[in-house]
Amino acid sequence: MKKEKNILYGPEPLYPIEESTAGKQLYDALLKHSHLPEAMIDAQTKKPFSYRTLFETTCRLAQSLQKCGYKQNDVMSVCSENNLKFFFPVIAALYLGMVTAPLNQNYTPGELHNVLNISKPQLIFCSKTVLPKILELKKKYTFVKRIIILDVDEDMFGCESLSNFILHNADKDPKKFEPVNFNLDEQVAAILCSSGTTGLPKGVMLTHKNFSVRFAHVKDPNPGTETIPGVTVLSFMPFFHGFGFLSNLGYLLMGLRIIILKRFEPELFLKSIQDYEVRNIISVPPIVLFLSKSPLVDKYDLSSLKELGCGAAPLAKEVAEAAAKRLNLKGIRTGYGLTEATLVITHTLPNKFKSGSSGKLVSFMSAKVVDVNTGKSVGPNVVGELCLKGDMLMKGYAGNIKATKEAIDENGWLHTGDLGYYTEEEYFYIVDRLKELIKYKGFQVAPAELEEVLLRHPCIRDAAVVGVSDETVGELPAAFVVKQSGTQITENEVIDYIAGQVSYTKYLRGGVRFIEEIPRSATGKIQRKELQKLILPKQSKL
């Protein structure tokens, strides 16, 4: 293939992109793994289910959905906390070419209004916990015709339980079911919420082709994680988000034993690693920070952990190094991903750690960095906007052609809105989100850079930096600081500390505010808009 200047290409793949649907690939994998006794175990209830149960139940659920008239392109939603049954309807839908639009169970009615009007599901699978909220929604959104409850045996409030829906509709023999065939490139598999860090979340349409590329990565130890069936991983990222959604489908494809947590609970997290001898975890920066600093870690034997991945937000290199040292790991496998490009796009290769880097490009993808002013591609070690191209790019934003065209240009390049650079060796470094840069007198100040410096201070447990608008200079960098327990540090000490570490344009002229917790999204992203609401105008400190 002719290689263009300043364009980077992923490595030769170890496995090709399968030309079968994601549903067919999962069907074959679950059948192949059906001898494995444990597919998923709920860490709280200790309840497991086997690959045979998963295979047979998803086939019978697909038969039931067909019997009730559901077909290709019909949209269904799953709204639940992380739940053993979450992926049953997801996999059945993939068999049939139905579209899954997972819903964040914590969304407020206003947030649900936005996402429901994007995907318009006619069927919602929900947990008992969120059933009251979904029943309310059904009254308002008349396109929702049926609710099925995932995790109860008996029907409730006129809604069938999953087990009864299958009992009343499925064929007795699951082996009579065969996944439907359809065009991979065209068929939407899922509509996932974008990061929403700038504006309302949008509905990212990912196709069976996108999933198939990810599945090719999963089989390869370099971009993937574990490839040996039966190996134990821990899964606590939210299943409704691309990160948790696709990571778990990849785990199931490989026949792994998946220990699930409803949410991150420090003691249960650590106890589960110890008791189930977890080998691999993919996490986010707040969890790596916890592992690097919390005294709780010393109470548990975490020696089974051989790999810790981290992504979805910037990870300070000192935090990564401290966590790796404490866990006796050679390094943290950092990755950079975005929902608009299915999952992880650059990834640290096993045992090839580059401090501060998010690793190298995955197969089947191309990347370039463009000058934010001219749009022209730049060479190594020059910061610009990261652009991506290839088979992992979303089909588009559901119902939003304008936003799609703004994101993906006429040459098929996705403009990520992320600032970064790559080295001669093609290692990528993510600087920050373009739209989150603080502009002080026209100088760009990356919040992630100051946050990294703040996290190096022994009295600081967590930190976030935002811009405070100022009519004369544009914006002033301001810090929110969570003190390390049992330590004292004053606002002026923080300001002086930063002033001793960075150039003058990056000084904390917007001041320092001490806070109990940094607000973060489900994937560990700092909710900067929430912090900005807390800022009352202060006199400039310098």
Ligand SMILES: Nc1ncnc2c1ncn2[C@@H]1O[C@H](COS(=O)(=O)NC(=O)c2csc(-c3nc4ccc(O)cc4s3)n2)[C@@H](O)[C@H]1O
């Ligand atoms: N490594 C990183 N460093 C700094 N910023 C990072 C980042 N990854 C995502 N981001 C930010 O999140 C934005 C995207 O947000 S998003 O749409 O919610 N999607 C995500 O954040 C997202 C979707 S999948 C995914 C990852 N999957 C992984 C699997 C294994 C592993 O080791 C690492 C990762 S990261 N991240 C990006 O545009 C960028 O701004």
